[in-house]
Amino acid sequence: MCGRYAASRSAEELVGLFDVQKWEPEETLAPDWNVAPTKEVHAVLERPVKDAGDERPVRQLRKLKWGLVPSWAKSPDGGARMINARAETVHEKPSFRRPFVSRRCILPADGYYEWVTGVDERQLEEQGRKKRPRKQPYFVTPADGSVMALAGLYEFWRDRTLPDDHPQAWWATCSVITTEAETSPLAVAPASGPGSLADIHPRMPLMLTPDRWDAWLDPARRDVEDVRALLAPPPGGLMRAYPVSTAVSSVRNNGPELLEELAAPEEETLF
Secondary structure: OOOOEEEOOOHHHHHHHOOOOEEOHHHOOOOEEEEOOOOEEEEEEEEOOOOOOOOOOEEEEEEEEEOOOOOOOOOHHHHHHOOEEEOOOOOOOOOOHHHHHHOEEEEEEOEEEEEEEOHHHHHHHHOOOOOOOOEEEEEEEEOOOOOEEEEEEEEEEEOOOOOOOOOOOEEEEEEEEEEEOOOOOOOEOOOOOOOOHHHHOOEEEOEOOHHHHHHHHOOOOOOHHHHHHHHOOOOOOOEEEEEOOHHHHOOOOOOHHHHOOOOOOOOOOOO
């Protein structure tokens, strides 16, 4: 899954990396090393510019809320549960099938966090004990230091309780697409720890390599099977993973120190 990630690149850097044609400086978000559901995130997408008199799509850097609210939802309350969409079924699920066809985006990240259950806690969990397991967080990031382009979907929801000119009348929300975690060896693995992404968690966010960015963002590409072909996982061996402080487990903590590699896990894990 993808329940937390880091996004510290500036808007100016993202504009250059993704060939963005339009962005609003007043919508720029501060670096965030602990992006959690319901937070606002940067997204790259293509759609016509409102009131521009031109229906051609323009590549934009926009601000979206993480947690997709379907356009037909009666309220936005379920958005926090819609942070991920499974690549295997995204084309058929009622909440995701419409944006999958025409409202796809890229969510730029430094990498994502995933938690591994400690040995003692895993044993208690397996025994059916009620103790909440402690987990060791790992940070997963491209080994070459490049941006991690997460495949995403976005949607608009209209709050009918508010007038048209109200600043919160429209909600723009998004979800991250996930796929099965790769079993091939990590490009850089910790000295003692997981050797593959599948050793950390059975799911991973779907990273789009640069050769797929244009096709994924193109709203004119609407054939379901054609778009599904873009969901093939990236080549194996592109990622590194390393243990980080359990401080990241609290959303109150935020700063570049959360990405610092630990010499050894704080919690003893299964490896």
